[in-house]
Each structure stands twice: as C-alpha cells, then as structure tokens.
Amino acid sequence: MTGSSEYHGVIGVDRIHGKIDEDLLLCSICHNVLWNPVACKSCENAFCTLCIHTSLKEKNNYCPFNCYFEERKCPPCISILLSKLQIDCCYKLNGCTTIVSYERLDEHEEECNYQPLECEKCHKQMLKQDFEQHQQECELIDLTCNECHVIYKRKDLNQHTEIECLQNQFEQQQQMIEKKMNENEDIVKNMEKETQHLVQSQMTTMDTKLELVDEILRMEHETQQNEFEQKFQTQQDLFDEKQKLMEKKLNENDEKYNMMLENIEEEIQQIRLLKNDSNANENGTNAKLCKVDLDKLSKSVRYAGNPRF
C-alpha cells in the first residue's frame, strides 16, 4: 500500500478558500503556502523548513535575503493566520470534495479515500476506496488452502482439486513420518553410543577392582608364607639345640663308661695279681677274696645300664 504525502509543503494558492495575505503566508523560496515554517532571526522572514534547509546548503548558510541565517521559531501571528486557512484536499482531482483546516490537512490526506494506491501483486493503480474490494478479487493474490496449507494464486483456485489437496496432505504426512523416523533413529544411535560408553567405563572400573583384589591376595599369601617360614625356622632352631644337648649328654655318658671300664679293668688286674699271690701262698683264703671282688664288679656293670655298652 503506497500512500502519498508528497503534496505536503506544496499548497498552491489555488487550493485556498477565501482571502490570503500572500506577503505573510507564502514562502519566498517555493511561493506556496508555508509548510512547517521557521524564520530567519535577522530579517524575520518565514520559510518552509524544507525550503530554507535546501537553500542554506547552496548559499553557505546565508538566507535568501543575504543575512547570515540563524533559525528562530515562526512568529505567532503567522501561525495564527495559517491555522485559519481552509484548504482543498490534495486529492480533489481524484474526486475528494473535502475542505480541511491547515492543522488537519496532514491527517486527512494520509487517510483520504481518494489517494491513489497500487496493488502489490498486479501493480494496478486504484483509489484507496477501491483497494479492499480489489484484494478480494485480484487474480494474483496468494491464497492458502485450509486443508493442505499449500499457497496458490487466486486464478489457480480451480486447479486445486480435492484429489490434489488430498495428495498434498498425504505427502505432508509422509514427510512428517520420515522426519519422525529420522529423529527416532538419531535418538537410538545416541542411546547406543551412551550405553557403549557406560559399559566401557564399568569394565574399566571392574578391571581396576580385580587388579586390587589380586594385589591384596598376593600380599596376604606373601605374609602367610613369611610367617610359616619364620615358625619353621624357630622349630628347626629348637630341634637343632635339642640335638646338640643330646649329643653332649651322650658324649658325657661315653666318657663315664670309658672311665668305669678303665676302673673295672684295673680291678680285674688287681684280682689277677692277688690270685697269683694266693697260688704261691694260701689257696683257700684267696679264693674267698676273689669271690667278693667279682660280686662288686657285677654290681658296677648293672649300675651303668648303658645300652651302648
């Protein structure tokens, strides 16, 4: 929709109803009725804002009356005179008969039903009052099907048959199902990945635990073995000590018997000597003595009781 406000600021004297003070109310640059007026501080002449700004750029900031321009507000008397003006709508040639005050001119012309508009689709020119109707009829306007939501031009309305509409709906459903299936596939893939990751992580944890248990068992076994070896060594030492003691005792016994043997042999020797003497002197008495010494010897042997003997 293209409105037109380019008339603003160009209010020709022919559009004014009644008398107008041209010296005061016409812009000395565009010679139309002042629009958005401002004044020169030096010469006090009023100009349309747009006109004076364009002129200042061309004239190095000098006003059309050759004074250095400094802007001031438009004098109140000019504003009052302007507000009393009755003006033809700028679309009078299109049929608008409205006569409007200077202050409401802008507002009316923006809404005026006689302003020309152009259809965006077919580019046909028409008045604003006909625009709505045209939108209902224009063959190039896009329509959206309520069922399948496909967009088509109004002129193609007859081609959008019920079969085509159903086919569109079916294709859309299929696309939606495909999209859902793809989404589900992605979800499953992600879940698989996550599961794999989880299993891997748990296996690693288990491995670590098993290694720990192995280590503990190995250490326990080592400790037990050490304890056993220590006990065995103690027993061995004890046994060795006992054996030594036994050997010592045996040696002592051996010595005792050897000494006893020596004694016995000595006594036997003495008895023999005595026997020989009695043979030479008195046989009966010496025989008695000999019997007594042999008894003594027999007693000594019994006392020893040594198995090694």
Ligand SMILES: [Zn+2]
């Ligand atoms: Zn002007």
Ligand SMILES: [Zn+2]
């Ligand atoms: Zn001036």
Ligand SMILES: [Zn+2]
């Ligand atoms: Zn109008």
Ligand SMILES: [Zn+2]
């Ligand atoms: Zn059109």
Ligand SMILES: [Zn+2]
């Ligand atoms: Zn449809």
